[in-house]
Amino acid sequence: MSVPLSQMITVASYVIKQKLAGRKRYPLVLMLEPLFRCNLACAGCGKIQYPAQILRKHMTVEAGVAAAVECGAPIVSIPGGEPLMHPEIGRLVAELVKLRKYVYLCTNAILLAEKLPLFTPSKYLTFSVHMDGLREDHDEAVCRDGVYDQAIAGIRAALGRGFRVTTNTTLFDGASPLRMRQFFDEMMDLGVEGMMLSPGYSYSKAPDQEHFLRRARTHQLFTDMLSNAKRRWRFNQSPLFLRFLMGKHDYECTPWGNPTYNVFGWQRPCYLLQEGYARTFRELIETTAWERYGRKSGNEKCRDCMVHCGYEATAVDHTFGSLRAFGETVGLTLTGKL
């Protein structure tokens, strides 16, 4: 596992404080979407289908900073759209870093080398580069040839300038465990700090049996990929979340763990479902009908979901919920075994 010690300590002390304060619902990662516009049109992406006037909108730096302050989460993830297309992305990141937020700027890295001068290397800033597999797989996923090579060039440029760089990978049905293992090797050879994995989200009205198979297939895929994980592979995420994906833990979703703020406001209930907006974070937490979401709720939109934005916060909360879980996390982190 590759999360730096200072970040681990920050997250650990934050979670323990929330637990001591008796807060049942607390945010862990703020998903700050400063724009929806992107320079790719990946198939299956539901984030960029808006009329032109919405795609032209940018969140102001002040609004982004205010959201981070109000939310209070120690980590701010900046997805999009493509955040590097935001005209003030350098200032937005700098302001968040000033607040000592651990910022993960999620990018397809097409513009990364060009935009690097806007940023200053810091332990608080990580470029999280979207990589969905080896060259052929990634270019297919983003529907454009050559993007993998552009991303590799961007990663090399960022590493060369001393930035923290991780990758984020979304896996869909049909992903090859063997090719993914090759991909992990390739990313480690490249020198990234760590990798983040998540299954893709699919909302379907298929019958229960099919839902069950989907979840079982996810367990199988992650088991095939991550069993006998090589020690050199480093994952920039909770090992308990990865074990959840392998079917070794059964968690319930914590949609408030990764709240989303974008140009429309605070998105209910989570990063993936768009069922309305609250004006403030407090309103989001206090007025969202949380009992309607998560697997146990029976909500068909949630039944298949195993995505990081719903379950990684659960895994982290679980880590600090008992000595046993804490010990398990420490053991997995030290040994690299899953």
Add this chain to the structure above:
Amino acid sequence: MSLEGWVPEIGEFLTLAEVVDFAFDYRGNTTIVRADGTEVVGYIFNRDSAAADPFVQYFDEAGEGPFTLPYRDIATIKFTGKDTAAGNSWKAWIERREREKAKAAGAAVAGGDDADPGPHRG
């Protein structure tokens, strides 16, 4: 199926609240027809039907906003803008990808048939 082009008639079988929900899910501009007959084109990004005074929120065609409009001031909503999500769902992508794979596999089989016409050919 896309709602693009739909001009709903509010009445016994279709309530305004239902039309608002459809408009909220719609990834394109709509034309909101106010109770006084005036119209505004925009993107509806939020609605609250459970509020004491139910309302929608939208950005207009120029991107100005957000504006808030109570349900009581809305006569109907026309789905006049292009549906930017039509054909772009994850499910549609999977189906498209499967079709392309099947097509590629079919082409490979057809290519191979020239060299090795097997019993599977009809």
